[in-house]
Amino acid sequence: MMDGRVKTLHPKIHGAILALQDKPSHVKDAREQGIEFIDIVVVNLYPFEKTVEGGACLEDAVENIDIGGPALVRAAAKNYNHVAIITDSADYPLILDELEKGAISLETKKKLAVKAFRRIADYDCAIDIYLSKTLGNEEILRMKFVEGRTLRYGENWHQGAKFFKEPGVTEPTIANAKQLHGKALSYNNYVDAESALNVVLGYKDTTAVSIVKHSNPCGFATGNTLKEALSRAWDGDPVSSFGSIICMTCKPDLEALEFLKGRFVELIIAPEYDEKELLYLKNKSKDLRILELSMAKGKPLENTYRYIVGGMLVQSRNRGLYEKWDIVTRHQFPEEKKGLSEFAINACKYTKSNAVVIAREYERGFYQILAIGAGQPNRVDSIKKLAATKARENLKILYEREKPDVSEDEFAGNIMSECVMASDAFFPFDDSIITSAENHIRYIISPGGSIRDKEVIDTANRLGVSLVFTGMRHFYH
Numbered sequence: 132m133m134d135g136r137v138k139t140l141h142p143k144i145h146g147a148i149l150a151l152q153d154k155p156s157h158v159k160d161a162r163e164q165g166i167e168f169i170d171i172v173v174v175n176l177y178p179f180e181k182t183v184e185g186g187a188c189l190e191d192a193v194e195n196i197d198i199g200g201p202a203l204v205r206a207a208a209k210n211y212n213h214v215a216i217i218t219d220s221a222d223y224p225l226i227l228d229e230l231e232k233g234a235i236s237l238e239t240k241k242k243l244a245v246k247a248f249r250r251i252a253d254y255d256c257a258i259d260i261y262l263s264k265t266l267g268n269e270e271i272l273r274m275k276f277v278e279g280r281t282l283r284y285g286e287n288w289h290q291g292a293k294f295f296k297e298p299g300v301t302e303p304t305i306a307n308a309k310q311l312h313g314k315a316l317s318y319n320n321y322v323d324a325e326s327a328l329n330v331v332l333g334y335k336d337t338t339a340v341s342i343v344k345h346s347n348p349c350g351f352a353t354g355n356t357l358k359e360a361l362s363r364a365w366d367g368d369p370v371s372s373f374g375s376i377i378c379m380t381c382k383p384d385l386e387a388l389e390f391l392k393g394r395f396v397e398l399i400i401a402p403e404y405d406e407k408e409l410l411y412l413k414n415k416s417k418d419l420r421i422l423e424l425s426m427a428k429g430k431p432l433e434n435t436y437r438y439i440v441g442g443m444l445v446q447s448r449n450r451g452l453y454e455k456w457d458i459v460t461r462h463q464f465p466e467e468k469k470g471l472s473e474f475a476i477n478a479c480k481y482t483k484s485n486a487v488v489i490a491r492e493y494e495r496g497f498y499q500i501l502a503i504g505a506g507q508p509n510r511v512d513s514i515k516k517l518a519a520t521k522a523r524e525n526l527k528i529l530y531e532r533e534k535p536d537v538s539e540d541e542f543a544g545n546i547m548s549e550c551v552m553a554s555d556a557f558f559p560f561d562d563s564i565i566t567s568a569e570n571h572i573r574y575i576i577s578p579g580g581s582i583r584d585k586e587v588i589d590t591a592n593r594l595g596v597s598l599v600f601t602g603m604r605h606f607y608h
Contacts, residue, residue, distance in 0.1 A: 139199030172207035211244035292318040301429030313420035327378035352499035357387035367500040453601030462597040475553035547571035557581040561590035568594040
């Protein structure tokens, strides 16, 4: 009746679904009322989600709120011992296969019931979100995560931790990685592995390696070969790279893996492994965590979420490297350094703020991090006390290894003068420029936007520094 709005809430239907078929009093009532038991319920709910996603008007959205469908689903799922409830056409082949063998198993009915209640919960959430905004002018956030599993521990040994997966995610993400070997992952493993993956994704079509420790990239490089990229990434911080997480954009070969002999790493991520290389890694350590993750492009998620006690922060993803490319000094910024600059910005983007990254082109078209300064309360410390100092230490190692026919200071100065330093945010004072110039850094990338930009530019002009403003800040907390 009422144009189909009322058709399912009737004892001949709901009695037939809810009856406990092994309970005599229910069987007796059914016979007296002429009710025939229903063993299978299949419901395709009105397409509310698709309707509102398509930008339908309120009237069309409301008309696509299913009433009888959810009632049927809940009734059937409640009585899963006797009734199979099907809410997903993907389950049809399974059901048909079991019916051909005789009957739908109780185990299948249980799984279908859980799936059905989850479907109704998702459906009601979608309605709540839409109507709260449309009728109540209120933003509602409802999230679903599944397949919860216990981790080895949390950030610290005494903390428990679990990981829950967001369904339907197709873009490259650690959540979709397959563990092939090693100890169970910890909370920190997930956080660090995501950082390592994020750093290389912009270079997934090249041979690139990122090395991450405590969620900061301590090494990142591209190379002609995987071994070259790996060794150059390791040079970014040979000390911190021990006990790190490594992410590679291509299938590892034995030559590259032999570089890791005697070097302890926690976890390795790669798109795929050949059997020989996988066996080599397994023999390296029974505890080494080995993850396989395709880096093929999927549908990207729009937002990121961060829980704070008592609330949730939501923001759009930080996409892109720069909005503009303004050379703001008299000293020009060579066009041939743009590739190196993009590499430096990419690494800086995933380094904890306040962050600076010093990068070099060690061979035509191939780049590496020379040093980073991460997580400092002020930017000049990131440069002076961390990045510049670490760069000098790394260049000393390189100098002793290569034994060039120049002094160590000249060797270091020549390399530093051709590096690019990227900053995740503007320079509030010109002390960062002064410190950089004192360390022979001549090419600097910054978003700009400080009230003291003119002072910073004037100092750069006075010291012979070339400065580019990109207009895009990359704070990472």
